Amino acid sequence: xxxxxxxxxxxxxxxxxxxxxxxxxxxxxxxxxxxxxxxxxxxxxxxxxxxxxxxxxxxxxxxxxxxxxxxxxxxxxxxxxxxxxxxxxxxxxxxxxxxxxxxxxxxxxxxxxxxxxxxxxxxxxxxxxxxxxxxxxxxxxxxxxxxxxxxxxxxxxxxxxxxxxxxxxxxxxxxxxxxxxxxxxxxxxxxxxxxxxxxxxxxxxxxxxxxxxxxxxxxxxxxxxxxxxxxxxxxxxxxxxxxxxxxxxxxxxxxxxxxxxxxxxxxxxxxxxxxxxxxxxxxxxxxxxxxxxxxxxxxxxxxxxxxxxxxxxxxxxxxxxxxxxxxxxxxxxxxxxxxx
Amino acid sequence: xxxxxxxxxxxxxxxxxxxxxxxxxxxxxxxxxxxxxxxxxxxxxxxxxxxxxxxxxxxxxxxxxxxxxxxxxxxxxxxxxxxxxxxxxxxxxxxxxxxxxxxxxxxxxxxxxxxxxxxxxxxxxxxxxxxxxxxxxxxxxxxxxxxxxxxxxxxxxxxxxxxxxxxxxxxxxxxxxxxxxxxxxxxxxxxxxxxxxxxxxxxxxxxxxxxxxxxxxxxxxxxxxxxxxxxxxxxxxxxxxxxxxxxxxxxxxxxxxxxxxxxxxxxxxxxxxxxxxxxxxxxxxxxxxxxxxxxxxxxxxxxxxxxxxxxxxxxxxxxxxxxxxxxxxxxxxxxxxxxx
DNA sequence: TTGTATGCGTTATCAT
DNA sequence: ATGATAACGCATACAA
Numbered sequence: 001x002x003x004x005x006x007x008x009x010x011x012x013x014x015x016x017x018x019x020x021x022x023x024x025x026x027x028x029x030x031x032x033x034x035x036x037x038x039x040x041x042x043x044x045x046x047x048x049x050x051x052x053x054x055x056x057x058x059x060x061x062x063x064x065x066x067x068x069x070x071x072x073x074x075x076x077x078x079x080x081x082x083x084x085x086x087x088x089x090x091x092x093x094x095x096x097x098x099x100x101x102x103x104x105x106x107x108x109x110x111x112x113x114x115x116x117x118x119x120x121x122x123x124x125x126x127x128x129x130x131x132x133x134x135x136x137x138x139x140x141x142x143x144x145x146x147x148x149x150x151x152x153x154x155x156x157x158x159x160x161x162x163x164x165x166x167x168x169x170x171x172x173x174x175x176x177x178x179x180x181x182x183x184x185x186x187x188x189x190x191x192x193x194x195x196x197x198x199x200x201x202x203x204x205x206x207x208x209x210x211x212x213x214x215x216x217x218x219x220x221x222x223x224x225x226x227x228x229x230x231x232x233x234x235x236x237x238x239x240x241x242x243x244x245x246x247x248x249x250x251x252x253x254x255x256x257x258x259x260x261x262x263x264x265x266x267x268x269x270x271x272x273x274x275x276x277x278x279x280x281x282x283x284x285x286x287x288x289x290x291x292x293x294x295x296x297x298x299x300x301x302x303x304x305x306x307x308x309x310x311x312x313x314x315x316x317x318x319x320x321x322x323x324x325x326x327x328x329x330x331x332x333x334x335x336x337x338x339x340x
Numbered sequence: 341x342x343x344x345x346x347x348x349x350x351x352x353x354x355x356x357x358x359x360x361x362x363x364x365x366x367x368x369x370x371x372x373x374x375x376x377x378x379x380x381x382x383x384x385x386x387x388x389x390x391x392x393x394x395x396x397x398x399x400x401x402x403x404x405x406x407x408x409x410x411x412x413x414x415x416x417x418x419x420x421x422x423x424x425x426x427x428x429x430x431x432x433x434x435x436x437x438x439x440x441x442x443x444x445x446x447x448x449x450x451x452x453x454x455x456x457x458x459x460x461x462x463x464x465x466x467x468x469x470x471x472x473x474x475x476x477x478x479x480x481x482x483x484x485x486x487x488x489x490x491x492x493x494x495x496x497x498x499x500x501x502x503x504x505x506x507x508x509x510x511x512x513x514x515x516x517x518x519x520x521x522x523x524x525x526x527x528x529x530x531x532x533x534x535x536x537x538x539x540x541x542x543x544x545x546x547x548x549x550x551x552x553x554x555x556x557x558x559x560x561x562x563x564x565x566x567x568x569x570x571x572x573x574x575x576x577x578x579x580x581x582x583x584x585x586x587x588x589x590x591x592x593x594x595x596x597x598x599x600x601x602x603x604x605x606x607x608x609x610x611x612x613x614x615x616x617x618x619x620x621x622x623x624x625x626x627x628x629x630x631x632x633x634x635x636x637x638x639x640x641x642x643x644x645x646x647x648x649x650x651x652x653x654x655x656x657x658x659x660x661x662x663x664x665x666x667x668x669x670x671x672x673x674x675x676x677x678x679x680x
Numbered sequence: 681t682t683g684t685a686t687g688c689g690t691t692a693t694c695a696t
Numbered sequence: 697a698t699g700a701t702a703a704c705g706c707a708t709a710c711a712a
Contacts, residue, residue, distance in 0.1 A: 002704095002705055002706080003705070003706065003707095004705080004706095007683095012682075012683080013682065013683040013684070014683085014684090014705095014706080014707090015682070015683060015684080015707080015708075016681085016682060016683075018706070018707055018708080019681095019682090019707095021706095022707080026681060026682085027681070027682085028681060028682090031681085031682085045448060045451070046705080046706070047393070047451060047452055047704085047705050047706070048389075048452055048706095049388075049389045049390070049392045049393040049452050049704085049705075049706090050389075050393050050688085050704070050705035050706035050707085051705080051706055051707075052389045052688095052706090053387070053389040053390050053393055053687095053688050053689065053690090053704090053705080053706070053707095054687080054688050054705085054706050054707045054708075055688090055706085055707065055708095056688095056707085056708090068408055068414075068435065069414055074408075074409055093435065095408065095433065095435050108385060108388075111385065111387065112387055112388055112389050223618065223619070223622045224618070227622065252622050253622055255622075255624060256621075256622040256623075256624060256626075259624055278563065278564070279563070281596075282563045282567065282592055282593055282596040283596075283624070284595060284596065284599055284623070284624040286596075342688095342689055342690080343689070343690070344689080344690095347699095352698075352699080353698065353699035353700070354689090354690080354691095354699080354700090355691085355692085355693095355698070355699060355700080355701095356697085356698060356699075358690070358691060358692090359691095359697095359698090361690095362691085366697060366698085367697070367698085368697060368698090371697085371698085386689080386690070387688085387689050387690070388690095389688085389689075389690085390688070390689035390690035390691085390704085391689080391690055391691075392690090392704095393688090393689080393690070393691090393704050393705065393706090394689085394690050394691040394692075394703075394704050395690080395691060395692095395704090396691085396692085396704095681712105682711100682712080683710105683711085683712075684709105684710085684711075684712095685708100685709090685710085685711095686707105686708085686709085686710100687706100687707095687708095688704105688705105688706090688707090688708105689704105690703100690704085691702105691703090691704085692701100692702085692703085692704100693700105693701085693702080693703095694699100694700090694701085694702095695698100695699085695700080695701100696697100696698080696699080696700095
């Protein structure tokens with residue numbers, strides 16, 4: 001079943017069928033109806049391979065999600081998809097492995113799917129440097145800065161990770177914590193990890209303290225690693241009264257680890273998260289966390305992308321606001337520990 | 341850049357390039373090397389649209405995941421993908437919305453991508469009835485039974501949901517609970533919900549109790565709904581001493597809700613989960629839950645699929661074992677409540 | 681408004 | 697072992 005068959009059954013040429021299927025302009029209402037009737041009757045679906053093979057440019061937007069289990073992205077995806085649909089742009093979702101080369105995949109997409117633009121959720125700066133050359137359409141990177149990369153059609157929007165981490169750790173310091181452990185900042189997403197680490201350091205140094213390397217536990221961003229890292233940290237540094245986890249999933253893992261060490265959260269050890277994913281609202285205790293504004297990021301990200309698609313302007317690199325969401329996982333340190 | 345260009349640069353015909361790119365049989369080692377050199381030098385990637393347009397059959401396997409946030413599937417996907425790769429089958433992942441018609445998507449896939457087989461993770465029986473006709477390759481459905489559907493090339497493998505639910509509720513009854521609430525079993529995945537509900541009923545009736553409709557709270561399978569459903573349940577039935585949540589994410593939501601109602605888990609109210617996702621091991625308290633054997637399901641599912649791809653035999657419909665994983669979210673009911 | 685014809689980049693068929 | 701060429705199913709330029 002091809003448009004040829006449909007054309008035959010509807011008594012018209014293939015071009016007419018094609019026109020009806022794509023917007024249907026320059027077609028009389030009568031033939032349009034006749035064609036659509038046949039299409040429905042035959043349950044015909046055009047072949048996208050042939051379509052994209054021939055098509056020079058698609059109107060849709062590709063959304064590349066790197067890390068399907070990243071809860072922060074789940075929020076972003078949903079919002080972005082809805083917004084794009086509102087603006088008449090079909091959003092094609094692609095989930096990539098965390099380790100995959102997102103930019104290379106995007107380049108392939110440009111060759112084969114020819115989207116009007118691409119929205120990146122996550123992705124390593126390194127991949128962009130290496131493979132973004134093949135990407136020919138306007139792009140926006142969410143949750144990462146592409147300022148330093150200098151590509152003419154790549155904008156970016158990210159939370160100011162350094163400042164957010166600064167405030168997170170300052171919040172702990174304000175409550176009297178002095179022995180603070182840090183979880184996260186391993187190899188992947190290293191750019192983000194570095195920013196957050198820098199914020200930590202700045203907050204500590206502002207109080208005359210220093211970021212003790214022995215109290216930083218690099219790890220991947222999942223619960224299992226958060227759990228393991230927290231155990232390592234507490235075994236090595238039992239004097240720690242507060243933990244800053246660079247992601248909520250790490251915080252969840254850490255809370256479970258502390259529980260297994262018979263340490264109560266927040267009475268014995270406080271835990272501060274990062275991201276503000278919905279899971280943070282369901283943990284026991286509820287997480288105190290840096291809440292990234294996914295709603296605004298999705299909205300502004302889509303806006304930037306569509307603007308660049310319309311008129312090829314300069315790329316922009318912005319930061320999105322955040323707020324400190326108070327849960328129940330942070331308290332003042334206990335007296336006996338405070339005195340250590 | 342097309343294979344035509346590659347052919348020209350390598351001084352051979354397009355057919356030779358194509359042969360080199362696909363397994364490279366019937367090509368002299370010398371020309372093979374020459375072609376590959378040019379391909380590497382030009383960073384050439386064949387166009388998949390054209391490839392699939394022409395190709396009559398692919399050797400890869402499509403994996404359709406319905407519900408990207410379903411944690412049970414996350415485990416299954418990872419295992420299945422690894423196993424397929426081991427067996428020399430490239431696994432192409434497709435994440436679908438929970439509400440999407442998975443079978444219709446699969447039919448489209450058969451027309452356009454022509455995979456050797458399809459592995460379904462989730463999906464509603466209704467969609468299969470309506471749209472599976474267009475699916476022409478061997479398929480295996482995981483986490484659902486397709487026995488009743490009667491398709492010749494659709495096998496299935498699922499946990500015996502009724503029996504598992506029976507044992508879960510029996511476990512609660514064994515510990516002295518009599519006032520048991522049930523969360524889950526709404527519209528989507530209704531087949532699964534019905535099975536589990538049936539198991540609940542059977543367990544209760546085996547002790548001369550009955551499944552009180554007023555104590556069942558239908559809801560979707562996410563934390564927010566679990567939270568809301570648990571609150572509704574406890575407000576309407578404060579005498580409840582144990583809750584059976586038909587999914588771990590519901591259980592997590594329920595535990596949070598109970599906390600907000602100043603009810604301790606498990607001292608005041610016990611919570612039993614279902615699925616055995618990794619998240620269950622990180623909750624506070626750790627979930628007591630029915631643990632589906634994702635490892636076996638992935639292994640056996642892939643095995644069944646590859647067998648059907650090799651030799652078109654009869655479809656099989658099996659159940660996978662499960663086990664009750666004891667956490668810390670279930671205890672005996674308190675005396676004062678027990679007597680109500 | 682409509683139909684005809686060409687080509688998208690690849691695989692598959694058939695020669696050689 | 698290799699090359700020429702005909703599809704694959706569609707969009708599109710152009711003719712009518």
